[in-house]
Amino acid sequence: MTSNGQQPAAAVSLYPELDEAALAQVVEALRTGDTSRLAPARAAEVTEARKAATFLDGVGVPGDGGVELDAALWLHNGPGPHPLIVMPSPWAKQGWTVYAIQALRFARRGYHVLAYTARGFGESGGEVEVAGEADIADGIRALDYLIAQAGGPGAIGRIGFLGDSYGSGISQLVAAEDSRVHAVVALSTWGDLGEAFYENDTRHVAAVQTLLNAAKTARLSARTQQAFDDVLANRNVAETLRWAASRSPYHRVDKLNRRQVPVLFANAWHETLFPTNQTLKMFNALSGPKRLLLSVGDHSGPEMTGILGLPNRIWQDAHRWFDHHLLEAADEGSEAEAAAVFDADSGAEDQVVSEIMWSRTLESRPSWHAATGDPERFYLTGPAEGAQDGGLLDKPGNGWRTTFTTGTDTPATVADAILLTGYAELAGLPKTYRTGRIDRNDAGVWSSAPLPSRHQLRGVPRLRVTVAPSAPDSTFVAYLFDVNALGIARIITHAPYTVRDGDPDAPVTVDIALQATGYDVRAGHRLMLVLDSVDPFYGPAAQPPGAITVTSPDEDPSYLELPLS
Structure with missing residues (x-):
């Protein structure tokens, strides 16, 4: 029962078309090498991933305050140094396993990868703090752990954070606070959580209730529960907005801009959890390399086929983004030079890519202003x-x-x-x-x-x-x-x-x-x-x-x- 006396609704998933059984089979095949239960194409992919990288799941990453985070690790076997990718989990009971297929693809490509379940979800300890300071500290500790497993600071390349939904907000916040992070991919993300909860002074009650229902098996902190209950009960608005501001990348954008951190965003036009305009506000506030992919659909839907291992233009762009800013940029000198190389290679028109309703035509423009x-x-x-x-x-x-x-x-x-x-x-x-x-x-x-x-x-x-x-x-x-x-x-x-x-x-x-x-x-x-x-x-x-x-x-x-x- 919630603190306002209401009985919570049944648990829901923010990933209604996620095939959990299929992902579990991929994880089992990565662990054991037995690909007999996989389709031929997926079996071949797993076999190659096992040759390219050492996979470990059930990894306990020391998080903030002694909390242990459930994680999986892919260490590339080839000669290094290798770039690193850290992937905080979505707002989902499945935790890091949502990333299993895309993580193995990064590992095959030449990355060391750590995917972890955010505190309060799944097998991780602690309580859900909604991208609070403990979550930021967890992301930094997870990066420390991956660096150590990869051989230390002298043995690694450049560093990226990638997240879908909940993990996307954490990724942006960690990048703002940790100068070691060179690039970010933020899918179905938020920029200003306060605006997402209170658009034009109007409460997004269905979104907040959906988040609560999706976290039914999670362990919410008392402060998190209070914030959600306050939105639903229409009370303590100013206090909740202060709580949301500290969890909003938009309010730390100056830190990202000082280091010109490249950020790739993806959102849906009809996004009902984190409406597009608040992400657009974050995108326009960034002064470094950036890209915005806007698609038909709702939260996490446009990238879902990629999570399941099917062809997906958003995940393809995510791989390309990291390849340019992490893999290839390592040979290009300074970050400014790397950004210039990326723009020259891709064409400045790629900064904003819009999928138009209902023709599904893709339009590329050099900036949001040019796209308008x-x-x-x-x-x-x-x-x-x-x-x-x-x-x-x-x-x-x-x-x-x-x-x-x-x-x-x-x-x-x-x-x-x-x-x-x-x-x-x-x-x-x-x-x-x-x-x-x-x-x-x-x-x-x-x-x-x-x-x-x-x-x-x-x-x-x-x-x-x-x-x-x-x-x-x-x-x-x-x-x-x-x-x-x-x-x-x-x-x-x-x-x-x-x-x-x-x-x-x-x-x-x-x-x-x-x-x-x-x-x-x-x-x-x-x-x-x-x-x-x-x-x-x-x-x-x-x-x-x-x-x-x-x-x-x-x-x-x-x-x-x-x-x-």
Whole structure:
């Protein structure tokens, strides 16, 4: 039972398509050399890995404060020095085994590798501290251990940290604090944990509950449990934000920048645990070599096939990143020279790689600025005569008011379920919405005319809107949809927003950054903006049922600004 008296839900996995049995078979084959239970290609891979590197599992790594961390070790057998990779585990009971196949591939390539289970999970000791100081110290101790096993500082090459999900945040934080780390790969990661938990003053309750459920078999510290319970109970917000700041790479970015640490990020457009914008903020704050891979799907979904050993462009890029910054850079002199060589080899256009919905086309651009379209405004207007919905037009149409009641959910939602809706997207089955079923009493709706040409959205859409909530604290969610001629929609992006400590029924103008997107809207389709007050993904402000009135003052019209390329 949680500290607020609620019964926790059943355990869930942040890796719903992970084949644990298949990974266990790979680990057993690495241990014993018996590959009879593996498919031929995997058997050959394991056999070659055993020739190239010595594998040890069940390794006890001394962590911070006497905690022992369960780990696996791959020591390359060829003449060195060899670069090192440390891989802190995801937020999962399976611990380091999630990395088994990719770690053996690094080992075959010429790396010494240590993959370990974060404290509080699986067979590791200690309690879960959510990338706290003990986790950072664990990462540093794990690196110390790997260096010692590899023959000491004089016998090793350059050093990288790689993590997926939970391990990605730990990897960035260790790199910020330990000057021995030369490069980082952070998959399905976070930059600002406070923003991930409280986006626009709105609690991400479904994300926090999912993290709690996924850690049901873990051992959470009292402080960790308190932080999660406080988000769910809507209390101690300032205290929780301070707790989150110390666990956020964004708040240590200056340390990474001083050493120009190369960092590769990968995230999904419809990420529901760590929304894209907070990672984008971290990416843009970095001044050293960096790359951002944005994909269709949800948390850890785009890289899942690679975890299972199948071809995967994200893991291929991770290998390439380390090969350039660890293997090849060892022969290039200074870190600045190594970065220059990498950029010359890869092309500066590779800094941002976006997988576009729904063509799945890959677009490479030299920077986030270059990847972002030019802003074009669609002004919110009142409904035409005889119509229910307002318009999205190229000129303001002021003097109108649209009011919807609060406290009732509508079919406009972020997704059907965290993770699972994103996995359906990966399979080419994005969630569809019947826009005619959105009750206009419970939502404000604005639609464009059918678009005369394809509109390519690239970047962060922004909404400036004047609202007058009937309660001092009031939450609403803005959704942007792509709607076909039959009224069937797909979600492009969204964002929640909470107005706090306002005067009831007093208008307030707010600016909302919707989550970044790479989306193509076909010619003949319409854009639809929906505002409603309830979404299962978010915790509303403490408010009685009431209403929100949307207006567009003459001196400051309401508009939706889309980045179009």
